Amino acid sequence: MQLQQLFTMQKSLDSYIQKEKNVSHDVFFEKGLALLVELAELANETRCFKFWSAKGPSDKETILEEYVDSIHFLLSLGIEKQLDDLENWPVEDREESLTQLFLHTHASIQHFLEEPSKPLYEEVWKWYGAIGTSLGFTHQQIVQAYIDKNEKNYERQRSGY
Numbered sequence: 001m002q003l004q005q006l007f008t009m010q011k012s013l014d015s016y017i018q019k020e021k022n023v024s025h026d027v028f029f030e031k032g033l034a035l036l037v038e039l040a041e042l043a044n045e046t047r048c049f050k051f052w053s054a055k056g057p058s059d060k061e062t063i064l065e066e067y068v069d070s071i072h073f074l075l076s077l078g079i080e081k082q083l084d085d086l087e088n089w090p091v092e093d094r095e096e097s098l099t100q101l102f103l104h105t106h107a108s109i110q111h112f113l114e115e116p117s118k119p120l121y122e123e124v125w126k127w128y129g130a131i132g133t134s135l136g137f138t139h140q141q142i143v144q145a146y147i148d149k150n151e152k153n154y155e156r157q158r159s160g161y
């Protein structure tokens with residue numbers, strides 16, 4: 001998947017939010033924590049780890065929206081560290097349970113926050129790609145959901161969120 005269109009959209013949104021909210025300090029770690037929170041929210045919607053409950057996962061649309069919230073912050077972290085020249089979504093087959101995928105993704109985010117290098121950034125993308133595949137999302141669905149949420153984020157800022 002071509003990521004350049006998404007990086008461009010994310011840069012505009014980030015600038016808009018920073019201006020709107022008068023942000024002048026470095027928000028790399030805030031965005032890092034936001035990504036970890038979004039990952040947990042996504043896991044929560046899939047309910048993949050809730051062996052104690054008979055209740056099923058949320059609907060696909062809700063899960064996809066949570067997923068692209070993560071993609072927003074993942075793009076944004078790359079922009080913060082000038083790693084936004086990534087052309088294609090790095091892909092690697094990682095067939096594990098969703099629970100294991102979430103744990104690995106969490107660890108890879110932590111690692112990237114400690115050491116924001118290109119290989120570790122690509123590693124986070126690979127784990128997110130594996131989660132997306134496991135959830136049955138196509139690249140087209142992800143891009144469309146990203147575009148929709150990006151617009152919603154502008155609307156929320158405009159309405160004084």
Ligand SMILES: O=c1ccn([C@H]2C[C@H](O)[C@@H](COP(=O)(O)OP(=O)(O)OP(=O)(O)O)O2)c(=O)[nH]1
Binds near residue numbers: 073076153
């Ligand atoms: O610099 C930023 C800050 C935020 N966002 C986006 C990412 C995500 O799509 C949304 C924040 O997530 P969410 O919609 O879950 O926000 P929230 O404040 O946690 O929502 P709620 O209060 O509804 O739980 O804002 C960015 O793209 N760039």
